[in-house]
Amino acid sequence: MIGALTWSVLAPLLASVLCLLAGRAARWVALGAMLVPLAVGSAALVSFVRQPGADFRLLESYPWALGAAWTVGVDGIGAALLALTGLVMSIATISAWNEARRPAAYHALVCLLTAAVVTVFTTLDLLVFYIAWEALLLPMLALIGLWGGEQRRYAAIKFFLFTLAGSILMLALVIALWVVQPEATRSFDIRQLAGQWRLWESTSVLGVSLARFGFVAVLLAALVKVPAVPLHTWLPHAHVQAPTAISVILAGILLKLGVYALYRLAWPLFPLQALVFDHWIAVLGVIGILWAAWVALGQQDLKRLVAYASVSHMGFCLLGLAGLTSSGVTGGMVQAITHGLGSPLLFLLVGVVYDRAHHRRIDGFGGLATPMPRFAWALLLASLSGAGLPGLAGFPGEALVLFGSYTAGGWWSWLGALATLSVVLSAAYLLWMLKRVIYGPLRHPEQAAFPDLDAREQAAILPLLLLLLLCGVWPTPLVAALRPACEALITHVTGAP
Amino acid sequence: MSETLMILAPELILTATLLAVLLSDAARWRSFAYLLALSGTLCALLASALAPRGTVGDQLAIDAWAALARPAILLSAVLLLMAARSLHDDDDGPAWAALLLALALGALVTAASAHLLPLWLGLELMSLSGYALAGWRAGSRRSAEAGMKYVLFGGAASALSLYGMSHLYGLAGRLDFAGIGAMLAVDQPLPVTAALLIASVGLAYKLTLVPFHYYAPDVYQGAPPLAVASVGTLPKIAAIAVLVRALSSAVPESLVSPASVSGLLALLATASLLVAALTAVVARDAQRIIAYSAIAHAGSMVLALAARPHSSATAAAAFYLAAYVPATIGALLALALLAPTAGRTALVELAGSGQRRPWTGVALVVCLASLAGLPPLAGFLAKWGVLRAALEVGLGAPERSVLLWAAGALLLSTAISAWAYLLIIRAVFFQPAPAQQTTATPPLPPGVAAVLALCVAATLALGLWLSGFAVLLHSLHP
Numbered sequence: 001m002i003g004a005l006t007w008s009v010l011a012p013l014l015a016s017v018l019c020l021l022a023g024r025a026a027r028w029v030a031l032g033a034m035l036v037p038l039a040v041g042s043a044a045l046v047s048f049v050r051q052p053g054a055d056f057r058l059l060e061s062y063p064w065a066l067g068a069a070w071t072v073g074v075d076g077i078g079a080a081l082l083a084l085t086g087l088v089m090s091i092a093t094i095s096a097w098n099e100a101r102r103p104a105a106y107h108a109l110v111c112l113l114t115a116a117v118v119t120v121f122t123t124l125d126l127l128v129f130y131i132a133w134e135a136l137l138l139p140m141l142a143l144i145g146l147w148g149g150e151q152r153r154y155a156a157i158k159f160f161l162f163t164l165a166g167s168i169l170m171l172a173l174v175i176a177l178w179v180v181q182p183e184a185t186r187s188f189d190i191r192q193l194a195g196q197w198r199l200w201e202s203t204s205v206l207g208v209s210l211a212r213f214g215f216v217a218v219l220l221a222a223l224v225k226v227p228a229v230p231l232h233t234w235l236p237h238a239h240v241q242a243p244t245a246i247s248v249i250l251a252g253i254l255l256k257l258g259v260y261a262l263y264r265l266a267w268p269l270f271p272l273q274a275l276v277f278d279h280w281i282a283v284l285g286v287i288g289i290l291w292a293a294w295v296a297l298g299q300q301d302l303k304r305l306v307a308y309a310s311v312s313h314m315g316f317c318l319l320g321l322a323g324l325t326s327s328g329v330t331g332g333m334v335q336a337i338t339h340g341l342g343s344p345l346l347f348l349l350v351g352v353v354y355d356r357a358h359h360r361r362i363d364g365f366g367g368l369a370t371p372m373p374r375f376a377w378a379l380l381l382a383s384l385s386g387a388g389l390p391g392l393a394g395f396p397g398e399a400l401v402l403f404g405s406y407t408a409g410g411w412w413s414w415l416g417a418l419a420t421l422s423v424v425l426s427a428a429y430l431l432w433m434l435k436r437v438i439y440g441p442l443r444h445p446e447q448a449a450f451p452d453l454d455a456r457e458q459a460a461i462l463p464l465l466l467l468l469l470l471c472g473v474w475p476t477p478l479v480a481a482l483r484p485a486c487e488a489l490i491t492h493v494t495g496a497p
Numbered sequence: 498m499s500e501t502l503m504i505l506a507p508e509l510i511l512t513a514t515l516l517a518v519l520l521s522d523a524a525r526w527r528s529f530a531y532l533l534a535l536s537g538t539l540c541a542l543l544a545s546a547l548a549p550r551g552t553v554g555d556q557l558a559i560d561a562w563a564a565l566a567r568p569a570i571l572l573s574a575v576l577l578l579m580a581a582r583s584l585h586d587d588d589d590g591p592a593w594a595a596l597l598l599a600l601a602l603g604a605l606v607t608a609a610s611a612h613l614l615p616l617w618l619g620l621e622l623m624s625l626s627g628y629a630l631a632g633w634r635a636g637s638r639r640s641a642e643a644g645m646k647y648v649l650f651g652g653a654a655s656a657l658s659l660y661g662m663s664h665l666y667g668l669a670g671r672l673d674f675a676g677i678g679a680m681l682a683v684d685q686p687l688p689v690t691a692a693l694l695i696a697s698v699g700l701a702y703k704l705t706l707v708p709f710h711y712y713a714p715d716v717y718q719g720a721p722p723l724a725v726a727s728v729g730t731l732p733k734i735a736a737i738a739v740l741v742r743a744l745s746s747a748v749p750e751s752l753v754s755p756a757s758v759s760g761l762l763a764l765l766a767t768a769s770l771l772v773a774a775l776t777a778v779v780a781r782d783a784q785r786i787i788a789y790s791a792i793a794h795a796g797s798m799v800l801a802l803a804a805r806p807h808s809s810a811t812a813a814a815a816f817y818l819a820a821y822v823p824a825t826i827g828a829l830l831a832l833a834l835l836a837p838t839a840g841r842t843a844l845v846e847l848a849g850s851g852q853r854r855p856w857t858g859v860a861l862v863v864c865l866a867s868l869a870g871l872p873p874l875a876g877f878l879a880k881w882g883v884l885r886a887a888l889e890v891g892l893g894a895p896e897r898s899v900l901l902w903a904a905g906a907l908l909l910s911t912a913i914s915a916w917a918y919l920l921i922i923r924a925v926f927f928q929p930a931p932a933q934q935t936t937a938t939p940p941l942p943p944g945v946a947a948v949l950a951l952c953v954a955a956t957l958a959l960g961l962w963l964s965g966f967a968v969l970l971h972s973l974h975p
Binding site for chain 1: 880893922923
């Protein structure tokens with residue numbers, strides 16, 4: 001019997017083949033396939049809300065070969081990310097509903113991408129994790145490179161090379177962890193590997209402990225994906241050139257892969273190294289938060305502004321994870337989820353104006369609230385959430401991370417204080433953007449005829465907007481589902497020395 | 498006697514086929530040449546699967562490696578013949594088929610040789626037919642240049658090789674690998690080592706290992722794609738097979754420390770991997786990039802052999818070949834189909850060609866991604882196997898930590914050469930086609946399409962069927 005999580009991978013995988021055969025109906029096939037991970041993830045998340053725990057649920061394991069096994073299972077964080085993947089992918093499919101250029105190939109590639117991402121979020125096998133992690137590069141390369149904007153070639157290749165180079169050491173790590181284990185009990189099971197961390201600490205590779213090498217390898221791969229300043233330079237290009245739906249996927253899902261790799265691999269497998277490097281990672285996080293926010297202030301292009309806002313917000317995930325306090329780690333993961341709701345929403349809205357105006361220059365708009373009131377409301381709420389306004393989804397994650405930093409004391413409070421500055425900065429760039437885009441008198445008369453959000457756009461935007469409000473007003477269930485897994489991680493890491 | 502005939506059945510069938518094809522030219526049955534060649538090669542393939550293992554004197558040995566290499570060589574020959582049949586017209590048939598059969602025969606002899614004489618015979622048979630294939634396009638200056646360079650450098654390499662072999666004979670008085678190994682035990686290690694090194698130049702040339710690689714970029718760029726696919730794959734299978742046998746019997750572990758052999762091999766591998774990756778990124782011709790890919794992949798295979806005598810080492814090399822051969826044949830066939838003007842594969846000429854033939858373009862992407870080592874394709878598992886063997890040995894024995902550096906070179910090379918493969922993909926898919934190109938695309942020849950589909954299917958299947966590696970390991974080390 002194939003279980004629910006395997007179906008979450010198989011459904012998009014099969015759908016990608018069906019899409020090619022289905023022609024114009026490909027979008028229905030794709031949407032149907034995305035609903036499977038959404039349903040499975042939501043059900044798992046509800047189970048974690050009802051009975052919080054740090055255990056893995058929906059476990060399935062089938063032996064494979066080469067020591068790898070198809071072992072899947074989700075803890076609270078995996079469940080939330082799985083649900084988020086299903087949601088964001090469905091919304092991206094809806095937003096690309098009228099894709100005219102080779103729609104069958106487009107939807108097939110998105111389905112392939114979904115299968116790879118779902119595998120990363122659910123597998124508990126290191127080799128399968130790596131295979132899926134790398135396998136999502138090709139569909140992404142094609143999606144940006146073929147369906148993107150003017151400079152899509154440059155953006156696609158830059159994305160590809162950055163992420164490939166980032167994860168190249170991880171392959172050596174996967175194999176090294178395998179060969180240093182005693183031959184009789186070799187395994188790629190991440191849970192079993194986490195129990196053997198002393199082995200890597202005591203093994204030396206060319207004068208460096210294997211644990212240090214491994215931690216750096218995972219860190220590099222993850223920081224490129226997060227992305228952390230200064231490895232972030234691929235992101236603005238990729239976002240600006242990618243079509244709206246791909247930006248949505250990039251911001252909503254792919255950036256989370258980096259955080260997830262730190263949470264699932266770097267910290268559990270190399271706890272001592274996590275304690276050694278945590279200050280540096282936190283500093284990188286804070287630099288990212290402030291630098292990207294500062295750069296966002298100067299952007300003239302709406303999409304670039306949202307992209308830099310994205311980099312800034314992802315910095316909170318790093319700061320929270322590095323702090324190793326209960327509220328910090330939980331906050332970092334909550335931030336990963338809520339950013340996966342807020343940032344896609346902003347990209348969708350940017351796509352809405354781009355579809356009408358065919359440009360994204362901030363100074364080319366003004367007073368859009370008059371012709372497009374519903375759009376203006378959505379943009380207002382999404383921006384305020386991005387600015388961390390209490391009552392919206394952007395708040396709980398950032399607040400928890402900052403609480404975590406303050407409770408850790410010492411210089412962590414200083415880092416927290418610095419990170420708090422970003423609340424001012426993000427309010428500045430977002431509100432200033434709002435002022436120039438939707439408020440005031442209509443500055444470009446031809447924009448008076450812009451139609452407001454149509455039914456398809458509302459179908460994509462409303463679910464995100466509602467969840468944004470829900471997670472803002474009542475974040476307790478989400479936090480409750482994520483916290484036990486985070487606390488188990490902290491116990492594992494801080495108990496290591 | 499009859500047992501010897503059984504063991505050598507594939508070689509004998511192939512020889513008979515070769516003669517028949519040559520006669521068909523004389524008898525003006527040109528249109529049958531490919532059919533004849535194909536059916537003969539298929540019979541040989543069948544025979545190679547059924548033939549018993551054993552030795553023929555001290556000259557040929559059908560051991561585990563040869564038993565794998567023979568079907569691999571014949572299967573690749575079948576694919577290449579099928580592709581040639583639908584790409585070429587009948588007039589070319591007999592000559593091309595005969596050359597290809599001779600190349601395959603040379604590869605079979607090389608792969609099975611346990612003695613310097615058949616080794617030399619096989620290498621020369623491969624070289625001579627390879628020269629003609631590379632210079633095939635009469636009237637094309639670049640093809641002529643390719644053929645000429647191949648002949649000149651190949652001749653020099655052969656001469657060096659023969660020189661080394663004559664020294665080995667002078668020192669040992671014997672020509673079989675085991676005899677040379679036995680002599681190593683007695684005395685004169687330094688002259689013997691020098692002679693061995695010089696004698697192996699011919700193999701290194703066939704493998705396109707740095708520093709014997711310099712002919713490859715020019716030859717691969719100028720030669721017809723099918724010729725590149727032939728000389729780029731069959732000799733590689735043969736050379737690796739005989740290299741494994743020579744290493745284990747002529748340089749036995751009991752006499753020469755594995756660390757020194759693996760040090761030398763790892764050095765060659767590192768040089769090949771890095772030189773190929775760094776030069777590939779400045780190439781602006783798709784077939785030239787494939788040449789650098791051949792050099793880099795030869796480095797990876799030799800790196801796997803450097804991890805000997807660990808059991809996973811030779812299996813890694815075998816799997817690497819199994820991944821490399823279909824991806825290379827597929828990529829070259831796809832390029833041949835995509836190039837708007839036959840024989841011109843400069844990246845600028847390929848611009849936008851994926852829009853004319855999207856499925857061929859997709860096949861090209863799959864093959865290139867496999868060559869780049871991306872999961873879940875065969876090339877990834879191949880790279881995985883080599884790295885595993887290298888790390889297993891390198892981490893286990895401190896005196897062999899050179900393997901760790903070589904593994905690092907493999908990773909670095911992978912990252913850099915990804916750029917080169919991307920250049921091809923970018924040209925084919927991401928760049929707009931030139932505006933004046935309005936001629937209708939002719940339909941895909943069904944034979945080539947079938948071969949291409951088979952290559953892509955093999956690339957996908959070997960990547961997803963993880964147990965394939967274990968099966969190979971078992972067949973090499975029962």
